[in-house]
Amino acid sequence: MLSINQTKHIRSLQQKKFRTEFKQFVAEGNTLVCDLISSSYKVEMIIASNDWLESNSSLLNKSKATIISAKENELVRISTLKTPNQVIAVFNIPETRIDIESIKSELTIVLDDIKDPGNLGTIIRLADWFGIKNIVCSNETVDVYNSKVIQATMGSIARVNIFYTDLVEFLKSLPSNLKIYGTLLNGESVYSKTLDEKAIIVIGNESKGISESILPFINEKLLIPSYPIGTTNSKAESLNASIATAIICSEFRRKN
Amino acid sequence: MLSINQTKHIRSLQQKKFRTEFKQFVAEGNTLVCDLISSSYKVEMIIASNDWLESNSSLLNKSKATIISAKENELVRISTLKTPNQVIAVFNIPETRIDIESIKSELTIVLDDIKDPGNLGTIIRLADWFGIKNIVCSNETVDVYNSKVIQATMGSIARVNIFYTDLVEFLKSLPSNLKIYGTLLNGESVYSKTLDEKAIIVIGNESKGISESILPFINEKLLIPSYPIGTTNSKAESLNASIATAIICSEFRRKN
Numbered sequence: 113m114l115s116i117n118q119t120k121h122i123r124s125l126q127q128k129k130f131r132t133e134f135k136q137f138v139a140e141g142n143t144l145v146c147d148l149i150s151s152s153y154k155v156e157m158i159i160a161s162n163d164w165l166e167s168n169s170s171l172l173n174k175s176k177a178t179i180i181s182a183k184e185n186e187l188v189r190i191s192t193l194k195t196p197n198q199v200i201a202v203f204n205i206p207e208t209r210i211d212i213e214s215i216k217s218e219l220t221i222v223l224d225d226i227k228d229p230g231n232l233g234t235i236i237r238l239a240d241w242f243g244i245k246n247i248v249c250s251n252e253t254v255d256v257y258n259s260k261v262i263q264a265t266m267g268s269i270a271r272v273n274i275f276y277t278d279l280v281e282f283l284k285s286l287p288s289n290l291k292i293y294g295t296l297l298n299g300e301s302v303y304s305k306t307l308d309e310k311a312i313i314v315i316g317n318e319s320k321g322i323s324e325s326i327l328p329f330i331n332e333k334l335l336i337p338s339y340p341i342g343t344t345n346s347k348a349e350s351l352n353a354s355i356a357t358a359i360i361c362s363e364f365r366r367k368n
Numbered sequence: 369m370l371s372i373n374q375t376k377h378i379r380s381l382q383q384k385k386f387r388t389e390f391k392q393f394v395a396e397g398n399t400l401v402c403d404l405i406s407s408s409y410k411v412e413m414i415i416a417s418n419d420w421l422e423s424n425s426s427l428l429n430k431s432k433a434t435i436i437s438a439k440e441n442e443l444v445r446i447s448t449l450k451t452p453n454q455v456i457a458v459f460n461i462p463e464t465r466i467d468i469e470s471i472k473s474e475l476t477i478v479l480d481d482i483k484d485p486g487n488l489g490t491i492i493r494l495a496d497w498f499g500i501k502n503i504v505c506s507n508e509t510v511d512v513y514n515s516k517v518i519q520a521t522m523g524s525i526a527r528v529n530i531f532y533t534d535l536v537e538f539l540k541s542l543p544s545n546l547k548i549y550g551t552l553l554n555g556e557s558v559y560s561k562t563l564d565e566k567a568i569i570v571i572g573n574e575s576k577g578i579s580e581s582i583l584p585f586i587n588e589k590l591l592i593p594s595y596p597i598g599t600t601n602s603k604a605e606s607l608n609a610s611i612a613t614a615i616i617c618s619e620f621r622r623k624n
Contacts, residue, residue: 240604243595339499348496355614
């Protein structure tokens with residue numbers, strides 16, 4: 113049974129200030145919780161139906177978490193979803209530090225103020241698909257431990273490292289020969305341009321694009337051509353941020 | 369001023385059964401409403417702030433719609449958004465009929481039970497970007513006139529034709545030499561495969577993929593390779609439906 117204090121604590125983690133205070137976040141659903149338990153994330157508490165606990169006993173044997181058997185109405189009370197899942201778990205937020213050596217030798221996504229939780233979750237999921245291990249976010253990007261982001265990652269949060277930092281300071285710290293790609297209206301077609309496998313891809317905010325302070329760091333300008341080429345009249349003004357990220361990452365992987 | 373009956377009527381259009389009964393839907397926000405007014409959609413009613421009405425008087429002069437000046441609290445009452453816009457409008461749902469000749473000579477997206485409103489809206493927006501004029505949806509696909517879909521299209525609903533039909537009957541009616549592409553686990557890489565410019569792209573449901581009844585019609589099987597190629601272990605199981613659609617459409621346009 114879930115105590116009143118436990119219920120209150122878990123519900124408090126829906127707010128960023130309490131996630132920051134307790135260094136904890138909540139994940140819901142079988143795939144997501146199992147992926148996270150099997151990853152380097154440390155699980156603190158597992159609240160689940162009897163059925164779920166029985167069918168996952170081998171996974172739970174390895175864990176030091178507090179395990180609570182809960183009835184459906186208890187799961188409803190702590191869930192952020194309309195239809196709650198069989199399992200909800202509390203994990204620790206790890207302390208992370210950007211490894212510049214790893215950034216220099218791989219493809220990295222940099223997010224310049226992505227605000228929509230669905231977009232961030234989707235970008236983490238597609239980074240996982242395309243084997244991108246690191247995502248560096250501006251401090252103004254939506255919190256990755258927001259429940260909507262966590263759910264939209266579909267478990268990929270367990271396999272992609274997310275960092276929050278001052279982007280100007282971060283980009284200044286990179287070697288000057290590293291290519292930093294950004295999508296801009298005066299860019300070259302992503303289809304024909306040479307794309308370096310060890311590089312940075314900067315994705316701008318959903319409505320404002322790439323910030324003024326970040327623009328000087330972009331040394332390789334890209335464009336996703338609309339179709340038919342050259343016709344911009346009465347057409348879509350832009351692509352959704354996660355869609356643009358997907359097309360660009362797909363092109364990087366196609367060429368390498 | 370908005371009457372009680374008008375308020376009730378507009379609010380009723382949040383439900384599909386009333387949209388079907390009245391053959392009307394609601395759109396909110398300056399870009400979306402202006403794009404729709406300038407398109408072939410017929411506007412019935414425009415509810416807006418005095419400021420909006422004044423700055424859009426030339427657009428309104430051409431229209432036969434009922435125009436209502438509304439205060440902020442009136443707009444709040446009929447809005448589905450947390451922060452309501454300066455303008456909300458009611459449009460007629462057009463009667464549409466699939467033009468097989470147009471389908472045979474272009475690239476068409478077929479949606480096999482897309483359930484998430486955000487996905488459908490995003491797919492309409494990217495179809496507009498890639499110059500795809502027709503999207504044929506199964507009857508079980510989420511309603512395009514759902515407010516979340518309309519808002520996610522960012523105005524592209526005004527430029528892309530959406531049809532609902534029985535997909536088996538529709539696919540049966542197509543010429544047998546038309547290529548019907550679908551993403552399947554045993555498909556060929558979308559990067560290396562020849563892609564025909566006049567073709568059908570079938571996108572499956574978010575969790576179930578392409579339906580059993582639709583599979584026999586797929587005569588060209590595609591795969592979006594994950595990276596590094598060949599490693600599927602402890603990786604993202606799939607891509608979001610709209611992300612997969614974007615990558616496939618991008619490849620069709622790159623090659624043609």
